[in-house]
Amino acid sequence: MKIGVLALQGAFIEHIKMLRGLGVEAAEVRLPADLVGLDGLIIPGGESTTIGKLAVMYDLMDPLRQFAAEKAMWGTCAGMIFMAKEIGDGRSQHGQPLLAIMDILVDRNAFGRQVDSFEADLDVTVFENGQSAPFPAVFIRAPKLVAAKGDAKVIARLADGTAVAAQQGKWLATSFHPELTGDDRFHRYFLQLAGGG
Numbered sequence: 001m002k003i004g005v006l007a008l009q010g011a012f013i014e015h016i017k018m019l020r021g022l023g024v025e026a027a028e029v030r031l032p033a034d035l036v037g038l039d040g041l042i043i044p045g046g047e048s049t050t051i052g053k054l055a056v057m058y059d060l061m062d063p064l065r066q067f068a069a070e071k072a073m074w075g076t077c078a079g080m081i082f083m084a085k086e087i088g089d090g091r092s093q094h095g096q097p098l099l100a101i102m103d104i105l106v107d108r109n110a111f112g113r114q115v116d117s118f119e120a121d122l123d124v125t126v127f128e129n130g131q132s133a134p135f136p137a138v139f140i141r142a143p144k145l146v147a148a149k150g151d152a153k154v155i156a157r158l159a160d161g162t163a164v165a166a167q168q169g170k171w172l173a174t175s176f177h178p179e180l181t182g183d184d185r186f187h188r189y190f191l192q193l194a195g196g197g
Protein backbone atom coordinates (compact mmCIF):
# COMPACT_ATOMS: atom_id res chain seq x y z
CA MET A 1 0.00 0.00 0.00
CA LYS A 2 1.38 3.38 -1.02
CA ILE A 3 -0.47 6.64 -0.41
CA GLY A 4 0.42 10.05 -1.84
CA VAL A 5 -0.17 13.43 -0.24
CA LEU A 6 -0.48 16.44 -2.53
CA ALA A 7 2.41 18.62 -1.38
CA LEU A 8 1.89 21.91 -3.22
CA GLN A 9 0.92 23.90 -0.12
CA GLY A 10 -0.61 23.39 3.32
CA ALA A 11 -0.55 20.72 6.02
CA PHE A 12 0.85 17.80 4.01
CA ILE A 13 3.67 16.80 6.39
CA GLU A 14 1.20 15.97 9.15
CA HIS A 15 -0.64 13.53 6.86
CA ILE A 16 2.65 11.91 5.83
CA LYS A 17 3.59 11.42 9.50
CA MET A 18 0.20 9.92 10.33
CA LEU A 19 0.44 7.49 7.40
CA ARG A 20 3.99 6.45 8.27
CA GLY A 21 2.88 5.97 11.87
CA LEU A 22 0.38 3.44 10.52
CA GLY A 23 3.19 1.61 8.74
CA VAL A 24 2.14 2.78 5.28
CA GLU A 25 4.47 4.02 2.56
CA ALA A 26 3.70 7.71 2.03
CA ALA A 27 4.96 9.98 -0.76
CA GLU A 28 4.79 13.71 -1.47
CA VAL A 29 3.10 14.49 -4.80
CA ARG A 30 4.11 17.59 -6.75
CA LEU A 31 4.18 16.43 -10.36
CA PRO A 32 1.93 14.18 -12.47
CA ALA A 33 4.64 11.47 -12.51
CA ASP A 34 4.47 11.27 -8.70
CA LEU A 35 0.98 9.74 -8.98
CA VAL A 36 2.27 6.55 -10.61
CA GLY A 37 1.98 3.50 -8.37
CA LEU A 38 -0.13 5.15 -5.67
CA ASP A 39 -3.20 3.43 -4.18
CA GLY A 40 -4.73 6.66 -2.92
CA LEU A 41 -4.15 10.39 -2.58
CA ILE A 42 -4.79 12.84 0.24
CA ILE A 43 -5.30 16.54 -0.54
CA PRO A 44 -4.40 18.45 2.61
CA GLY A 45 -5.75 21.56 4.28
CA GLY A 46 -4.22 24.92 3.46
CA GLU A 47 -5.55 27.54 1.04
CA SER A 48 -7.73 26.04 -1.65
CA THR A 49 -7.15 29.01 -3.99
CA THR A 50 -3.36 28.52 -3.77
CA ILE A 51 -3.56 24.74 -4.10
CA GLY A 52 -5.79 25.17 -7.18
CA LYS A 53 -3.53 27.73 -8.84
CA LEU A 54 -0.41 25.61 -8.24
CA ALA A 55 -2.18 22.47 -9.51
CA VAL A 56 -2.99 24.32 -12.75
CA MET A 57 0.58 25.61 -13.00
CA TYR A 58 2.05 22.11 -12.58
CA ASP A 59 -0.41 20.54 -15.10
CA LEU A 60 -1.89 18.38 -12.37
CA MET A 61 -5.61 19.01 -12.92
CA ASP A 62 -6.34 16.32 -15.52
CA PRO A 63 -3.91 13.75 -14.03
CA LEU A 64 -5.61 14.23 -10.65
CA ARG A 65 -9.07 13.73 -12.20
CA GLN A 66 -7.88 10.61 -14.02
CA PHE A 67 -6.37 9.30 -10.79
CA ALA A 68 -9.61 9.90 -8.88
CA ALA A 69 -11.63 8.05 -11.53
CA GLU A 70 -9.95 4.84 -10.38
CA LYS A 71 -8.41 5.39 -6.98
CA ALA A 72 -9.26 6.61 -3.49
CA MET A 73 -8.98 10.33 -2.80
CA TRP A 74 -9.53 12.25 0.43
CA GLY A 75 -9.67 16.02 0.82
CA THR A 76 -9.30 17.63 4.23
CA CYS A 77 -10.57 21.21 4.61
CA ALA A 78 -9.05 23.10 1.62
CA GLY A 79 -8.76 19.65 0.00
CA MET A 80 -12.50 19.15 0.41
CA ILE A 81 -13.13 22.49 -1.32
CA PHE A 82 -10.78 21.49 -4.16
CA MET A 83 -12.65 18.17 -4.71
CA ALA A 84 -16.14 19.74 -4.69
CA LYS A 85 -18.21 20.21 -7.83
CA GLU A 86 -19.73 23.38 -6.44
CA ILE A 87 -18.62 26.03 -4.00
CA GLY A 88 -20.29 29.18 -2.82
CA ASP A 89 -22.80 30.50 -0.42
CA GLY A 90 -25.47 30.99 -3.04
CA ARG A 91 -24.74 34.73 -3.03
CA SER A 92 -21.34 35.06 -4.66
CA GLN A 93 -19.32 33.41 -7.39
CA HIS A 94 -15.81 32.14 -6.71
CA GLY A 95 -13.56 31.75 -9.73
CA GLN A 96 -10.97 29.35 -8.32
CA PRO A 97 -9.75 26.11 -9.99
CA LEU A 98 -11.56 23.03 -8.68
CA LEU A 99 -11.13 19.33 -9.45
CA ALA A 100 -14.95 19.26 -9.39
CA ILE A 101 -15.30 15.52 -8.86
CA MET A 102 -17.44 15.10 -5.73
CA ASP A 103 -21.17 15.82 -5.78
CA ILE A 104 -20.98 18.19 -2.86
CA LEU A 105 -21.73 21.88 -2.40
CA VAL A 106 -19.23 23.52 -0.06
CA ASP A 107 -19.27 27.00 1.50
CA ARG A 108 -15.74 28.30 2.18
CA ASN A 109 -14.90 29.97 5.50
CA ALA A 110 -18.52 29.47 6.56
CA PHE A 111 -17.66 29.16 10.27
CA GLY A 112 -15.93 32.54 10.34
CA ARG A 113 -12.33 33.66 10.42
CA GLN A 114 -9.14 32.20 11.92
CA VAL A 115 -10.16 33.20 15.46
CA ASP A 116 -13.30 31.14 15.02
CA SER A 117 -11.35 27.89 14.75
CA PHE A 118 -12.74 25.30 17.15
CA GLU A 119 -12.81 21.65 18.20
CA ALA A 120 -15.84 19.41 18.35
CA ASP A 121 -16.56 15.75 19.11
CA LEU A 122 -18.20 14.00 16.17
CA ASP A 123 -20.13 10.80 15.74
CA VAL A 124 -18.91 9.32 12.48
CA THR A 125 -21.40 6.87 11.02
CA VAL A 126 -18.82 4.74 9.19
CA PHE A 127 -16.73 3.98 12.28
CA GLU A 128 -18.01 0.67 13.69
CA ASN A 129 -21.60 1.54 12.90
CA GLY A 130 -21.30 4.73 14.89
CA GLN A 131 -20.74 2.77 18.12
CA SER A 132 -17.18 3.93 18.77
CA ALA A 133 -15.97 6.95 20.79
CA PRO A 134 -16.59 10.42 19.31
CA PHE A 135 -13.92 11.69 16.91
CA PRO A 136 -12.10 14.83 18.10
CA ALA A 137 -12.32 17.14 15.09
CA VAL A 138 -10.24 20.31 14.64
CA PHE A 139 -11.82 23.02 12.47
CA ILE A 140 -9.60 25.82 11.10
CA ARG A 141 -11.37 28.41 8.94
CA ALA A 142 -13.33 25.40 7.85
CA PRO A 143 -15.77 25.05 5.00
CA LYS A 144 -19.33 23.84 5.58
CA LEU A 145 -20.74 20.96 3.64
CA VAL A 146 -23.95 22.62 2.47
CA ALA A 147 -25.26 19.67 0.48
CA ALA A 148 -24.30 16.14 -0.56
CA LYS A 149 -26.03 15.07 -3.75
CA GLY A 150 -26.26 11.96 -5.93
CA ASP A 151 -24.05 9.19 -4.55
CA ALA A 152 -22.33 11.46 -2.01
CA LYS A 153 -23.45 10.69 1.55
CA VAL A 154 -22.96 12.71 4.73
CA ILE A 155 -21.03 10.64 7.29
CA ALA A 156 -20.59 13.16 10.13
CA ARG A 157 -22.45 16.17 11.48
CA LEU A 158 -21.98 18.69 14.26
CA ALA A 159 -24.46 18.62 17.14
CA ASP A 160 -26.49 21.36 15.39
CA GLY A 161 -26.86 19.19 12.31
CA THR A 162 -24.26 20.93 10.12
CA ALA A 163 -22.72 18.36 7.76
CA VAL A 164 -18.90 18.20 7.99
CA ALA A 165 -17.84 14.96 6.26
CA ALA A 166 -18.99 13.05 3.19
CA GLN A 167 -18.15 9.90 1.28
CA GLN A 168 -18.82 9.07 -2.37
CA GLY A 169 -17.51 5.62 -3.22
CA LYS A 170 -13.74 5.76 -2.70
CA TRP A 171 -13.74 9.52 -2.13
CA LEU A 172 -13.80 11.17 1.27
CA ALA A 173 -14.16 14.82 2.20
CA THR A 174 -13.81 16.29 5.69
CA SER A 175 -14.20 19.94 6.75
CA PHE A 176 -11.76 19.34 9.57
CA HIS A 177 -8.16 18.13 10.10
CA PRO A 178 -7.82 14.52 11.37
CA GLU A 179 -4.04 14.75 10.77
CA LEU A 180 -3.76 17.30 13.59
CA THR A 181 -5.15 14.93 16.23
CA GLY A 182 -3.71 11.80 17.78
CA ASP A 183 -6.71 9.85 16.46
CA ASP A 184 -5.88 7.83 13.35
CA ARG A 185 -9.33 6.37 12.67
CA PHE A 186 -9.99 8.52 9.59
CA HIS A 187 -6.63 7.60 8.14
CA ARG A 188 -7.29 3.91 8.78
CA TYR A 189 -10.73 4.24 7.20
CA PHE A 190 -9.16 5.87 4.13
CA LEU A 191 -6.66 3.02 3.87
CA GLN A 192 -9.60 0.59 3.77
CA LEU A 193 -11.12 2.55 0.87
CA ALA A 194 -7.76 2.65 -0.92
CA GLY A 195 -7.30 -1.08 -0.46
CA GLY A 196 -10.66 -1.85 -1.94
CA GLY A 197 -12.32 -2.68 1.30
Ligand code: GLN
Pocket residue numbers: 044045046047048049076077078079081108109140141142143
Ligand atom coordinates in the same frame (compact mmCIF):
# COMPACT_ATOMS: atom_id res chain seq x y z
N1 GLN B 1 -10.15 28.57 4.43
C1 GLN B 1 -9.33 27.70 3.62
C2 GLN B 1 -9.80 27.71 2.17
O1 GLN B 1 -10.80 28.25 1.85
C3 GLN B 1 -9.34 26.29 4.17
C4 GLN B 1 -8.70 26.25 5.54
C5 GLN B 1 -8.03 24.97 5.85
O2 GLN B 1 -7.72 24.15 4.98
N2 GLN B 1 -7.76 24.77 7.12
O3 GLN B 1 -9.15 27.18 1.34
